[in-house]
Amino acid sequence: MEQLAWLAQHPNLGAAISTAKSLSDPVARLHETARLAAYRRDFTLTLRLDRLAQLGIDLLARQGQQAVPGFTSLRMAVLASHTVDHLLPGIRVAALQRQVGMSLYLAPYGLYRQALLGDDPALKAFAPQVILLALDALDSPPSCALYASAGEAEHAVQARVEELRLLWRQARERYGAQVIQQTLVPAGPALFGHFDALVPGSPRALLERLNAEIRRAAREDGVLLMDLAWSAASGQYGDGLADPVRWHQAKQLVSPIWAPLYGEHVARIAAAVVGRSRKCLVLDLDNTLWGGVVGDDGVDGLYLGQGSATGEAFLAFQRYAAQLARRGVILAVCSKNDIQVAEAAFEHPEMALERSDIAVFMANWEDKASNLRRIAEQLNIGLDSLVFVDDNPAERDIVRRELPQVAVPELPDDVADYPARVAAGGYFEAIAFTADDSARVQTYRANSERQAALGQATDMAGYLKGLQMVMQARPIGAAELARATQLINKTNQFNLSTRRYSEVQVQQLANTPGAVALSLRLTDKFGDNGLISVVLARPDAACASDELFIDTWLMSCRVLGRQAEQAALQVLARHAADAGYSALIGEYRPSERNAMVAEHYPQLGFAQAPNPDPASTATLWRYPLAAPSDFNHHIEIRHD
DSSP states (O other): OOSSTTSBOOTTHHHHHHHHTTOOOHHHHHHHHHHHTTBOOOHHHHHHHHHHHHHHHHHHHHHOTTTSTTOEEEEEEEEESSOOGGGHHHHHHHHHHTTEEEEEEEOOTTOHHHHHHSOOHHHHHHOOSEEEEEOOTTSSOOOOOTTOOHHHHHHHHHHHHHHHHHHHHHHHHHHOOEEEEEOOOOOSOOSSGGGGGGOTTSHHHHHHHHHHHHHHHHHHHTOEEEOHHHHHHTTTTTTOBSOHHHHHHHOOSBOGGGHHHHHHHHHHHHHHHTTOSOOEEEEOOBTTTBBSOHHHHOGGGSBOSTTSHHHHHHHHHHHHHHHHHHTTOEEEEEEESOHHHHHHGGGOTTOSSOGGGOSEEEEESSOHHHHHHHHHHHHTOOGGGEEEEOSOHHHHHHHHHHOTTSBOOOOOSSGGGHHHHHHHTTTTOOSOOOHHHHTHHHHHHHHHHHHHHHHHOSOHHHHHHHTOEEEEEEEOOHHHHHHHHHHHHHOOSSBSSOOOOOHHHHHHHHTSTTOEEEEEEEEETTEEEEEEEEEEEEOOTTSOTTEEEEEEEEEOGGGTTTTHHHHHHHHHHHHHHHTTOSEEEEEEOOOSSOGGGTTHHHHTTOEEEOOSOTTOOOEEEEEESSSOOOOOOOEEEEEO
16 A cells, blocks of 8 residues: 555666755755655665655754745654653654754654643743643553443543643643644454443443544534544554554554654644645546546536436546535636637536636636636635646646646546545545535635626726725634634745644634734625734833734635735724834844735835834834724725
8 A cells, every 4th residue: 555645756766865965055965855845755765865854954943034035944842651762753854845944843742731731841841832742542541440331431531631621721731832633543452342332331432432522522622633533444554553563562552653644633633723724626527526537528428427327437426526516615717728629528417526616717728827826816816836747747747847846646547536635635524614614606606796896987086985995803712713823824825924833823812912813804895805804002111111012924825916915004003002102113024925016005104113123124114093994995994
C-alpha cells in the first residue's frame, strides 16, 4: 500500500536532494526543500529533506517572515505517551510543503501531565502556539471492571475525558495555544469477538465510547482533532499502527514506514491553524467531470449518470465536488473548450453540478497555466489557494512546472477513485465550519452580480448608494469567534499587520481590559457578504494611556472599493471614544502580499507617528478622536 499517492513521482528525488545540499544559503535551501517536499517520498527521503531544511527553519524561527519571505513560522509542542521522535521530521517536511516553517518542542516521554499541570520552564520558554497531545489507548484507559454496567462504564469514560479537558484548559490559559488532540487507536484484540461492542466494560467498547466523548468535548471546547482512530479504521495506515512488536520494542504506536503520512496529517491541521489551507477546487471538464469530449460527442453522447459504471463514477465525483462547495470550497472550471459548448454540458439531465455552482468558468483554447492565473485574479486569491484536477497527465505536469504554487494531485487511472484521492490530499483541511462557509458560493455569485451592476453604472456614488449597504457591527463573542479567527489566519492582502492568532488568543485579546474587538458584516441588495472585517485594538505599553493601539485590522477583498474601510473606521472610532480613548494608533507591517494597504492609514486621515523601534520596518499612524470627522461612505451602520 503506497502512501502520499496524491503527490507526483520525482524522476530521482534522492539525487535532487543531493544537488540541493550544495546550496549554501539557508533560505535557498528552505525554498528548495519546500519544492521537493511536494513529491512522493518515503521515510528515508523525508529524513534527508528535514536535514536539508533545518538551518532555514531555524532562521525563520529567529527572524520571522522578513528573513524568509513567503513562509509562516509556527511553534508546536508535542506531548506524547508513545514514542514520537521518528515522526517529527515528517511533520516538519509536510509543513514546509504548505509554506510553514515549523519549530517543534518534544516533551520528555510520557510526561504530558507534568508539562501542562506543573511548571515546565523549557515549554514556557518555547511559547508554543499549538500543542499536540499524542496519546495512545494503553495510557490511562478508563478504569472499570470487565463486568461493569453501562452506567459504571460511562462514569469511567467521563472521568478520563474530564482529565483531558483539564489539560486542554491549562494549555489555553498558560500558553494561549491551540490544542490538537489525537484520538486513540485500538491496541489489543477483541475479547468477545463481535459481541465486544455489547459489553460496556470491554476494552474495545470503552475505547469507542471514549473516542466519541473526546470528539464531543473537543467540539465544545474549541479543541482540534488529529483523528488517528478514524484514519486507522479507514485503512489509511495499513498495518502500520499499534503493531505489537514495535510497541513492545520501542513503544512506537506509528511505524517509521508510515511517518510521512502521519506527518502529513498533523501538518495539514497545524497549517490550517495559520490559514494555509487551500480555498478553490479548479476542475477540468472532458474526462474529468464527465466521460467523453463534449465538443466531439455532444451532450447526449457523454458518459454520465446511471446506466454504466463509468457514468456513475463521474457522477460520484461531481457529487463530491458539490459537497465541497456546500462546505465552502470555491469551484472553478479550467478547460480547453468553446465556452458555449462547455456550458451546454451543464444542461445534461444527470449533472450533479449546476452552472451556478461554478464561481469562475474559464473555457477557451489558451494554456491552462495562464487561465489558472486569471481564475486566481478574478477570485482575488493567491495561486497557492488553488487545487487543479485534470485527467491529462501532460496538463498536470505543465501546470506543476509553470505554477508550482498550485496543488495538482496525481490521479488514479479509474475515475471511481478520484474523490478518495482528492480527499486524501487534505488540501481543504478545516478548523471550523460556519454559516458563512456554507454560503460562500452564493457570496461569489452575488459578487458577480455586483460587478455586472458596476459595469452598467454611470457614476460611482450612484452605484454605491444603490447597493443599499448595511454594516452590522458587534463585539467578537462566542458566535463570531471561529469565523473571525478563520479570517485573521486566511487574509493576506488587506491585512495591516498579518498577525496570526488562534481562537484562544483572539478570545484572550477580546477579554483584555480596555480592548476593542469587532466583527463587521456587510449586506446589500444582492445578498449577504458575510463577515467582511475584523478589528482588534488594545492598550499597549508603547502608547499613551489614552491611545488605543490597532493590533489587527483586516478586510475581505470581496468588498474593496465599496467604502467599507471608512465605515469600519467610524465604528472603531465610536467604540474607542466610548471607552475613553482620545486617539487611535495604527500600525502597518509590510509583508510579501499586503502592499495594497500600504497607504491605508494616510488615506483615512491618519498622520504618521514616530516608531520607537528603529530596527522595525513597520510604520505607525495616529488618528485623533477629539476632532469631528467626516466619514465619507454610503453604508448604514447598525450596532449590536
